[in-house]
Amino acid sequence: MPGNPFKASILSLIKAHPSGISEYNLIQRLLDCEEEFSFAEEGANLALFRQHFVVMNALYQLQTELFNEGMYLSISPLDIRLGPVTDPGLASLPDDNSATPLRDYYLDWENFFQTSYADVETMLTRFMERYLAIDERLDALQILELPADAPWEVIKQTYRRLAAQHHPDKGGDPVRFRAIRGAYEILIRCHAN
CATH class of the missing domain: 1.10.287.110 (DnaJ domain)
Structure with missing residues (x-):
């Protein structure tokens, strides 16, 4: 799944909610329109982990891609929103050291595949x-x-x-x-x- 097949749908949903959308609502809308997104065969908690992981992976990928296009994707569990980069002089995403380990975790597909039900x-x-x-x-x-x-x-x-x-x-x-x-x-x- 390294290509994240849900990235386009996630971007579309974010653009459809310019005032922001919560991660919960984003997941619910994906469940409504993407049958494969349910991960139902995994068991409830593992399926929820996989849904969350896929969304976060897509968000972090999109954040980088959109920044390069002059847009900033703000990622928070309660408020995911897209807006213009406020400082046009920035050459890269603002470096938030506390977010870096989280970003790295979700961009590594091994974490998706190696996390078991017991984990x-x-x-x-x-x-x-x-x-x-x-x-x-x-x-x-x-x-x-x-x-x-x-x-x-x-x-x-x-x-x-x-x-x-x-x-x-x-x-x-x-x-x-x-x-x-x-x-x-x-x-x-x-x-x-």
Whole structure:
């Protein structure tokens, strides 16, 4: 599949949505018009991975091709859109070091062919673990009445202050104290990882 048979259809859909289109909507429209795009025989999660990979591969190829024609393809999961290059003096795509590994990954077809059902399941499990850990961390910070970007030193100081204030031996509420202690233990675990 190194030629990406869906690239022309993807470009057509992008051009049909000048105000932008999400990756989800792009995939749904491709499923409506391209029977081979379903990868249905692969199993649901592997099929979704393959659809995503093919779309990202086409987008990164198109980004380079269109840039050479004076157009910039902005790639974001929630907003894929085509517009003119704003700086006509640019000789190449803007170098975003954080996007380079991602771009390289999706332009390498070996990643498409070598990723198995088990690999996708592992990726999804890891993603969910990280997502839940972030959610758990935010809940713990809220219990300590701290913002999401609180540094570790502030977390420790706040915990000590609240624990002393709510400790049952000092007349504090035992339920509130246990909540504060539990929140701090979550934050210790998050900090260690």
